[in-house]
Amino acid sequence: MTEEISELTTDCPLCHRPLASKEYHQAIKELENKIQQNYDEKNKMKNEEFNRQLKELKERHEKDMKEHRINHETQIKKIELDLAK
Numbered sequence: 001m002t003e004e005i006s007e008l009t010t011d012c013p014l015c016h017r018p019l020a021s022k023e024y025h026q027a028i029k030e031l032e033n034k035i036q037q038n039y040d041e042k043n044k045m046k047n048e049e050f051n052r053q054l055k056e057l058k059e060r061h062e063k064d065m066k067e068h069r070i071n072h073e074t075q076i077k078k079i080e081l082d083l084a085k
């Protein structure tokens with residue numbers, strides 16, 4: 001169980017900001033469940049909406065991660081240099 005939680009909440013090693021929160025994973029799971037439950041021709045519109053939300057959520061997260069890494073770029077480089085010594 002502990003392993004599962006640590007997998008769901010990853011903190012940035014540099015600033016300890018949570019990188020992928022439990023809420024984020026839960027939101028994704030919920031949307032995926034909704035999509036599965038609506039797997040029916042008549043719910044096509046609903047499913048498209050859920051898919052769109054899911055895509056948006058993932059894209060936003062990816063963008064966040066990229067920005068986060070860019071913010072730490074100098075720190076990361078310094079650490080890598082220190083490790084290479």
Ligand SMILES: [Zn+2]
Pocket residue numbers: 012013014015016017068072
């Ligand atoms: Zn950070």
